[in-house]
Amino acid sequence: MSVAEVNALVRGGFHLEPHDPLADRQALEKLAGWCHRYSPCAGCEGADRPETLLLDVTGVAPLFGSERALVDQIAKGLQRLGLLVQLALADSIGAAWAVSHYGFPNLLVAETNIVDCGGSREALRLLPLAALRLPVAMVETLGRLGLRQIGEMLLIPRVELQVRFGTLLLEQIDQALGATTEVIRPVQPSPNFTAKWLLEPPVERRDAIGTVIGRLIGQLTQRLADRGEGALQLQCQLDCRPAATTSFEVGLFRPTADPQRLLELVNMQMERIRLPDPVGAVLIQVTRYARLECRQQEFFDREGSHENDSPEVAALVERLTGRLGRTRVVHCQLQSDAQPEVAYREQSLINRPPRRKRFRPPSGAFAPLDRPLHLLNEPIKILVIVVVPEGLPIRFRYRGRDYEVARRWGPERIETGWWRRRGVRRDYYRVETKTGHRFWLFRQLQTGNWFLHGVLG
Amino acid sequence: MPSDPKYFPAGNRIGELSRRLRQLERSHRPLSRAKVTTGCRALDRLLPGRGLVRGSLVEWFGDGPGSGAGTLALVAAREACRSGGLLVVVDRDGTFYPPAAAAWGMDLQNTMVARPENDKDECWSLDQALRCRHVAAVVAWPSRLDAHTFRRLQLAAEDGSCLGLFVRPQAVRGDPSWADLQLSVSPQASQAGWRLVVQLLRCRGRFGKSEIELEINDRTGEIHEAHSGNPASQLARPEASEHSA
Numbered sequence: 001m002s003v004a005e006v007n008a009l010v011r012g013g014f015h016l017e018p019h020d021p022l023a024d025r026q027a028l029e030k031l032a033g034w035c036h037r038y039s040p041c042a043g044c045e046g047a048d049r050p051e052t053l054l055l056d057v058t059g060v061a062p063l064f065g066s067e068r069a070l071v072d073q074i075a076k077g078l079q080r081l082g083l084l085v086q087l088a089l090a091d092s093i094g095a096a097w098a099v100s101h102y103g104f105p106n107l108l109v110a111e112t113n114i115v116d117c118g119g120s121r122e123a124l125r126l127l128p129l130a131a132l133r134l135p136v137a138m139v140e141t142l143g144r145l146g147l148r149q150i151g152e153m154l155l156i157p158r159v160e161l162q163v164r165f166g167t168l169l170l171e172q173i174d175q176a177l178g179a180t181t182e183v184i185r186p187v188q189p190s191p192n193f194t195a196k197w198l199l200e201p202p203v204e205r206r207d208a209i210g211t212v213i214g215r216l217i218g219q220l221t222q223r224l225a226d227r228g229e230g231a232l233q234l235q236c237q238l239d240c241r242p243a244a245t246t247s248f249e250v251g252l253f254r255p256t257a258d259p260q261r262l263l264e265l266v267n268m269q270m271e272r273i274r275l276p277d278p279v280g281a282v283l284i285q286v287t288r289y290a291r292l293e294c295r296q297q298e299f300f301d302r303e304g305s306h307e308n309d310s311p312e313v314a315a316l317v318e319r320l321t322g323r324l325g326r327t328r329v330v331h332c333q334l335q336s337d338a339q340p341e342v343a344y345r346e347q348s349l350i351n352r353p354p355r356r357k358r359f360r361p362p363s364g365a366f367a368p369l370d371r372p373l374h375l376l377n378e379p380i381k382i383l384v385i386v387v388v389p390e391g392l393p394i395r396f397r398y399r400g401r402d403y404e405v406a407r408r409w410g411p412e413r414i415e416t417g418w419w420r421r422r423g424v425r426r427d428y429y430r431v432e433t434k435t436g437h438r439f440w441l442f443r444q445l446q447t448g449n450w451f452l453h454g455v456l457g
Numbered sequence: 458m459p460s461d462p463k464y465f466p467a468g469n470r471i472g473e474l475s476r477r478l479r480q481l482e483r484s485h486r487p488l489s490r491a492k493v494t495t496g497c498r499a500l501d502r503l504l505p506g507r508g509l510v511r512g513s514l515v516e517w518f519g520d521g522p523g524s525g526a527g528t529l530a531l532v533a534a535r536e537a538c539r540s541g542g543l544l545v546v547v548d549r550d551g552t553f554y555p556p557a558a559a560a561w562g563m564d565l566q567n568t569m570v571a572r573p574e575n576d577k578d579e580c581w582s583l584d585q586a587l588r589c590r591h592v593a594a595v596v597a598w599p600s601r602l603d604a605h606t607f608r609r610l611q612l613a614a615e616d617g618s619c620l621g622l623f624v625r626p627q628a629v630r631g632d633p634s635w636a637d638l639q640l641s642v643s644p645q646a647s648q649a650g651w652r653l654v655v656q657l658l659r660c661r662g663r664f665g666k667s668e669i670e671l672e673i674n675d676r677t678g679e680i681h682e683a684h685s686g687n688p689a690s691q692l693a694r695p696e697a698s699e700h701s702a
Contacts, residue, residue, distance in 0.1 A: 156546060294558060307673070310591055316591075316592070317569070319585040323575070328571065343556045344556050350568065367676050368560045373558070374552040375554035376552055399522070409675075438523045438644070439523050
């Protein structure tokens with residue numbers, strides 16, 4: 001469905017997000033990890049873009065009372081997570097897949113179905129051929145031959161099906177009926193790197209709290225190191241009684257299992273927070289981690305250039321970020337946008353997502369002096385003196401000082417599209433005063449007002 | 458004895474004293490330190506060693522906003538990063554504009570911008586960045602630096618072999634400074650290009666002030682010595698020399 005069609009249907013507006021298949025897969029794998037409370041073997045279907053969770057619940061039903069109780073509990077748990085679920089339980093993966101995808105009349109309603117033991121053939125009989133997970137072309141070919149339901153297919157001798165359509169069709173039928181074993185590739189449950197320390201009675205002294213934090217970090221880093229993992233993000237929670245919990249996060253540039261480094265970064269954050277009440281419990285959780293030998297990200301996108309991707313640079317980034325904040329230590333990239341304020345974007349150096357493709361900045365269209373070295377956060381409206389109405393300024397005032405314009409270059413018209421909520425229509429001028437100072441001014445076309453937007457170094 | 462005049466002919470006495478004073482000032486640092494061009498050969502000729510020294514601090518005093526001091530500092534930073542290393546910009550005001558830096562040839566992939574919220578964080582950030590050996594240059598606009606903090610930053614720059622380029626207002630020119638080099642930048646009105654008068658206020662190993670008028674080409678950004686076009690005035694200007702009197 002195109003965006004225009006959606007806009008026509010949903011007149012009240014809608015939110016558009018680009019499809020991210022990798023994020024979908026990661027979310028589904030995370031969900032499979034959540035399902036480990038119901039089955040030790042939970043994974044995703046083996047497709048390029050998996051959309052189905054598979055759980056092997058052989059022998060699990062008695063632990064929950066019955067198969068119906070197990071299915072209901074799984075469905076409720078997933079619904080509590082905000083998911084619309086269609087769940088089927090059958091003898092084989094193929095049969096369960098077929099019933100869950102094609103066995104329910106309404107795709108917008110959460111439903112569950114339990115196929116009786118040995119009842120796969122009957123449950124599949126009226127389902128369309130697409131429920132056998134066949135290629136679309138094969139389904140269309142079968143359709144042209146008048147075959148539309150699995151029951152019709154099962155009436156045809158297997159030899160004839162094999163001669164006409166090859167072995168794939170028979171394999172899928174055998175998987176659906178349970179004649180062939182299918183394997184679930186389970187998602188490994190994510191380890192829980194959490195350490196907690198209860199303090200009774202609650203403690204006010206910072207050095208005591210610091211000692212506890214040091215011990216918890218030591219425990220976590222030992223567990224990380226044993227698995228060859230390093231922490232990328234920590235969350236620290238201090239349970240201040242009777243006030244609310246105080247928490248903060250620490251991000252790292254590179255995964256580390258070095259307790260001293262983590263403690264240094266946590267202490268930097270501790271210095272900046274105020275504890276309203278004595279601390280009754282300290283909890284530290286590693287919320288993100290990665291293999292120690294892997295680079296989280298490359299600071300420099302040049303092949304073979306790892307000279308600056310060093311532990312020292314990583315340590316500098318972490319210390320600066322730890323003290324100044326994640327949004328205050330950034331890396332800038334140019335963007336193809338005429339509006340000066342959005343001609344570049346900033347990215348925090350911590351937890352920056354890996355670049356999927358090599359970024360090519362827009363080619364330089366400016367001479368070095370075309371843009372100011374300092375761009376004010378907000379353009380400042382200035383009083384100008386002009387010779388004629390709508391003319392160019394000959395004098396203006398900035399920071400209590402009057403400047404007389406000696407030379408000017410422009411106009412450079414910058415207009416943004418009508419679709420941008422805060423569009424601009426400006427004529428920019430570079431001016432040089434009689435004292436040689438240079439500024440970047442613009443006239444707002446809608447109002448005729450003059451603004452100072454930048455200063456050239 | 459070395460101080461006995463008979464050991465030195467009269468003509469070489471002053472030159473020898475000058476050399477010894479330079480050695481004493483540099484006694485805590487090796488004499489052969491990597492040099493970085495300022496981006497303008499004419500300005501390099503004013504400096505002993507024909508360039509800026511890695512592991513040192515340089516102050517650029519600008520005559521108000523739009524004076525050009527920041528531009529010259531950024532060009533020097535670009536040159537310092539040519540052979541590798543990070544550029545760290547400590548932008549306390551939050552007005553540093555990366556597209557302009559990119560237009561000057563800065564590689565934004567190798568640039569980190571830190572935005573501290575207060576003076577204390579700014580000084581701390583400068584100290585951390587200057588100390589990192591993989592940082593080639595640090596550019597900042599610190600308004601007030603007490604002597605103790607300045608000294609700490611100078612030691613950090615030496616330790617990290619980093620070039621610290623501080624753009625500062627003229628109002629603090631008389632404050633105590635641990636910068637190895639102080640330059641004053643004053644823009645001038647002109648008919649072509651951007652004219653900047655750069656005055657060498659203080660430089661270790663050099664005595665006496667020097668001044669040069671530079672011109673930045675509006676189209677290419679090339680920086681060269683401005684010529685008045687009058688041969689007589691060019692003959693009257695003394696050439697900059699390493700061996701100042």
